[in-house]
Amino acid sequence: MDVKHFKFIERESLNRICKPRKGETKLGETIQIGSEFTQSTAKFVVIGIQESIGVKANLGIGGTHSAWQAFLASFLNIQDTHKLHGEKIHLLGTFDFAPIVKEAGSAEDFRQLVPLMDEAIAPLIEAIVAAHKIPVIIGGSHANAYPIIKGVSAAKKQAISVINLDAHADFRPLEGRHSGNPFSTAKKEGVLADYCILGLHENYNSQNMLSEMDQQKGIHYYFWEDIYLRKKITFEAALQDFLQLTTQNQCGIELDTDSIAGVLSSAKTPSGFSTNEARYYAYQCAHQLLPSYFHVCEAAAELETGQKDSGTGKLLSYLVSDFIKGVIEK
Template sequence: MDSFNIYTQSDVLALTNQRDGEVKLGEKILTVSNLDEIEKSNAKFVLLGIPEDIGVRANLGVAGAKTAWLAALKSLLNMQSNNFLVGDEILVLGHFEIDEPTDTSLQGLREKVNQIDALVYPIIQKIVSVGKIPIVIGGGHNNAFPIISGTSMGKGNKKMNVVNIDAHADLRNRAEGRHSGNSFSTAIGSGYLNQYQIFGLQQNYVNQNLADEIAASPNIKAFYFEDLLQSQKSIVENFTAFTANLKEPCGLEIDLDGIENVLSSAQTSSGFGLNEIRKILMANTKNYSYLHICEGATELADGRKDSKTGKTIAYLVSDFVKALRPRIYQQP
C-alpha cells in the first residue's frame, strides 16, 4: 500500500560517504522518528522525496522521474559541512512509497494521480503548519497541486501565490483527469492558488487558446523565454522584477525540463543554464513557503541516462537554503 517512509539517522548515514578529516552534510543533517517530532526540530527546512513518474506517464510522457530522488539525496548528503552550510538547518524526513496501479491505462494512471494527491497533501500540511519549509524533490509536476493545497491548508487556508520556472504552463484542462500537465489549473480551480506566474515559458509549447487565456487572466502572468533571450537585462534582474509583486504566502517551482540538457521526459537543448537558475536562487529575497524541484531523472524508460541530475538538484537545494536561511532564522 502507498505510504510514507520516515528516515532514521542510520538510513541517512548509509548514503553518506564518511572520510577522515572531513564532515559531510549527511553527518549533520537531522532526522525524526515520527511526524509529531518535526515541530520540535531546530531545522527550518524539511527535505522529502516523491519518487514517482505516474503523473508524467498519465500526461503521455516518458517514465523515469522516479529516479531523481535517491540520486539527489546522495549528492546532497555528500556535500561538505562547513560555515557556508552546516547541515543541521535541514531535516531529512523521508520519501513516499507509491505502488504501481493495477490499471495502467491512461484512465487508470490518472485515477492513481488523484490517490497520490491525497497521499501527499497531508504531509505537506503538517510540515507547514508547524512553521517549517518543505523542500520537495519529485517526481512529476503533478505533485505541485498537493504541495500547493497542503501549504495553503498549513497556512490556515490562505491562497497561495506561486512562481514556476518552467518551459511549460501546466494549465491543461482539469476535465482530462489528473496528470503532470494540469497541476496549476487544478490548484486554481480548487481555490488554493491565486497568483500564478510562469518564468521562462516557451512560445513553442503554448497553443493559441492557452496564450489567449494567459493574456486575458489578471491572475496568470508569463515571462516568455523568447523575450528573455532578447532582453538587455540579466536573468536575475528580470526574475526579480517579474516576482516583485508576488505576495506571501508564496511558493517556488523549478521544473528541470526548463534547464538545458538536464535529463527529463521533455529534455531541452534550449533553456536556462544551470548557473542562471543558481544565480536566481542565490539572489532570492522572498520568504518562500516551499521549494519544489521536479521532472528530472537519472534514467528514462527509453534508455537515456545521466548521472549528473542528482548533483544538479543538490546544487539547487543548497543554494535555496543558503539564501533563505539568514532571514528564516532571524524570525521569532
C-alpha cells in the same frame, strides 16, 4: 506520524549513503532525521517523491521516480560548513507510489492514480507548514505542485502565490489529473493566487492555454524567446519583475528541471536556461521572497528509455543547498 505511502528515512539507510572522510564533516553526519519533525529545531524539512505517474498521465516518458535517490547520494555527501549546517535541515523521507501503479498502462489509468497522490501529499505538507517549517520537495512529476499548494494554503488559511521556472505553464484543461494541469487545478480550487511563470517556450504552450491564462486574474509570464531571441527584457529584469510582484506574499517556489538545457527529464530540452541561471533563480527567490516551499521536479537520473545522467543528483543537490543558503543568508 502515519503518512500514506511514505517511508521515513532511518539512520542505517543514511549511513549507507553518507561517506565520511577523516578531517571533514559531511551533511549526512549532522542532518536531523526522525518522524517527529514537529519537535525538530531545523527550519527546513526535506522530503522526496518517487513517482512517474503524473508524467505518464500526461503522455510523457517515465523516469522522474529515479531523481530522489540520486539526489540523496549527492546531498548527504556535501560539506557541512559555516555556510550550510546540517542541523538546520530535517531529512524526513520519501513518498513511494510504486505500489499503487499495479496494472496501470494507459494515460487514463495513470490519471486515475494521481488523485491518490494528491490525497497523500497535501496533509503532510500542511503539517510541515503548520509547524512553521519550510518544506523542500524533490523528485517526481509536476503533478505534485497541486497538493503542495493545497497543503500550504490549508496551513496558511489563504491562497498562496507561486513563481515557476518552467518551459511549460502546466495550465492545461482539467481532463483528469496529470503533470500538465497542477496549476489550473489549484486555480480552480481557489488555493492559487498570483502565478508567475518565467521562461515559457513558445513551441510548447498551446494558444488555447495561453488564452485561458490571459483571462485569469493574477497570471503573469515571460517567454524564453522574448528574453533571448528578441531581447525585449533580460533574464535578471524578468526575474526581478516577478520577485517584486510576489515579495509581500507567502510564495511557493517551483523549479521544473525541463527548463534547464541538457538536464535529463521527460521533456529534456537542448535549449533553455543554464544551470547557473537555475541556481541563481533558486537562491534569489529564497533570499528575496517569503518562501513557503521549494519544489524541484521532473528531473530523472534514468528514463524508461534507458537514457541515464550521472549528474542529475548533483544538480538537484546544488539547487537545494542554494535555496537553503538564500533563506538563511537574509
